[in-house]
Amino acid sequence: MKLSFFTMPLHPPERNYTDTLKEDREAFILADQLGFEEAFVGEHVTDRAETVTSCLMFLASLATETKNIKLGSGTVNLPLSHPVLVAAQVAMIDNLLEGRFLFGISPGGLISDAEAIGILGADRNEMFVEGIDQVLALWREDPPYNLTGKYWNITTEKTLIEEIGQGAILRPYQDPHPPIVVTVVAPFSKGITAAAARGWTPISANFLLPQWVKTHWPNYAEGCEQDGRVADTADWRVAKSIFVAEDEKTAREYALEASNSPYRFYYQQLLTKLVAGGRGNLFKEDQNMADQDLDLDHIVETLVIAGTADSVAEQILEFRETVGDFGTMVYAGHDWVDPALARRSMELMAHEVMPRVNEAIAKE
Numbered sequence: 001m002k003l004s005f006f007t008m009p010l011h012p013p014e015r016n017y018t019d020t021l022k023e024d025r026e027a028f029i030l031a032d033q034l035g036f037e038e039a040f041v042g043e044h045v046t047d048r049a050e051t052v053t054s055c056l057m058f059l060a061s062l063a064t065e066t067k068n069i070k071l072g073s074g075t076v077n078l079p080l081s082h083p084v085l086v087a088a089q090v091a092m093i094d095n096l097l098e099g100r101f102l103f104g105i106s107p108g109g110l111i112s113d114a115e116a117i118g119i120l121g122a123d124r125n126e127m128f129v130e131g132i133d134q135v136l137a138l139w140r141e142d143p144p145y146n147l148t149g150k151y152w153n154i155t156t157e158k159t160l161i162e163e164i165g166q167g168a169i170l171r172p173y174q175d176p177h178p179p180i181v182v183t184v185v186a187p188f189s190k191g192i193t194a195a196a197a198r199g200w201t202p203i204s205a206n207f208l209l210p211q212w213v214k215t216h217w218p219n220y221a222e223g224c225e226q227d228g229r230v231a232d233t234a235d236w237r238v239a240k241s242i243f244v245a246e247d248e249k250t251a252r253e254y255a256l257e258a259s260n261s262p263y264r265f266y267y268q269q270l271l272t273k274l275v276a277g278g279r280g281n282l283f284k285e286d287q288n289m290a291d292q293d294l295d296l297d298h299i300v301e302t303l304v305i306a307g308t309a310d311s312v313a314e315q316i317l318e319f320r321e322t323v324g325d326f327g328t329m330v331y332a333g334h335d336w337v338d339p340a341l342a343r344r345s346m347e348l349m350a351h352e353v354m355p356r357v358n359e360a361i362a363k364e
Contacts, residue, residue: 003331003349010269012265029065034346036350038070038072038328043073043076049269068100099173102179111276179200182200184202207267210319211285212282241255242331245308251308252306254338309348312349312353313352329357
């Protein structure tokens with residue numbers, strides 16, 4: 001099992017913006033130093049808590065600060081940007097990183113972003129599909145393109161001067177394009193089937209109950225079959241909120257119990273947003289439960305893995321028994337209320353937890 005990193009990120013709105021950006025960059029640099037395979041960052045435009053407004057800009061700031069880790073957009077929210085801009089900017093970051101880029105994409109989940117851009121009532125899933133189709137066409141075809149769609153029409157026919165390069169979209173470093181990754185946030189997702197049929201790989205979200213994460217693999221396998229290939233569990237990434245400490249008392253207080261716990265803050269934010277967006281069902285074991293009966297304490301206890309290295313390794317293996325085999329554990333980043341504890345958790349995860357997990361898997 002490989003180890004990766006993902007962060008929205010999500011910070012208390014009262015924190016200094018400059019400080020949180022520095023903290024988020026530090027987490028990525030640390031992940032690289034610790035040998036994490038990948039690191040993804042999200043983007044949201046209209047949120048004081050989720051403060052990376054451009055994942056591509058953020059990752060560009062890390063191009064020379066990291067050496068080995070693959071950096072991923074988590075995600076580029078395609079309906080919010082013109083496909084020409086996405087194609088050009090992704091090609092640039094892929095070349096800056098010399099192929100260390102993973103192209104995470106989605107329709108976007110923050111409804112205030114959609115309202116601000118003016119597409120709140122639009123079919124954003126439909127926009128997403130058209131957007132990625134046009135991005136891929138721009139990388140595949142030669143100018144002047146002449147792409148037509150419901151939402152965007154793209155051509156440089158009137159202004160193309162081919163001999164000097166005007167009117168052409170630059171292409172990515174990776175041929176034909178960077179690997180495409182999608183975040184899966186719904187139980188029994190049909191989106192993961194469609195993604196697999198196109199050769200894309202998934203990340204199951206860290207805020208899903210294990211019983212919903214388990215539903216992703218059969219649908220992914222179905223999509224792979226449609227594409228004429230056999231699904232490989234090595235391609236399945238699963239995200240979890242994890243905190244590792246030197247002792248159980250510290251682990252429980254920081255991750256589960258303290259009033260200023262960054263994990264409690266994270267899930268309180270998500271609970272509020274998902275219920276407001278009509279998606280409170282993601283936290284419900286019983287889909288008939290009323291939204292007002294959702295309990296933060298229960299959500300945190302159910303979704304957060306916390307403890308010593310031995311305990312966390314055991315909990316990851318138990319989780320794997322529930323959801324099935326997967327190739328990458330994606331460690332979800334949270335606000336650094338205590339920077340020393342946050343850094344130490346990542347260190348323990350890389351140096352002590354994962355060797356224990358992989359030793360146990362090797363004995364199967």
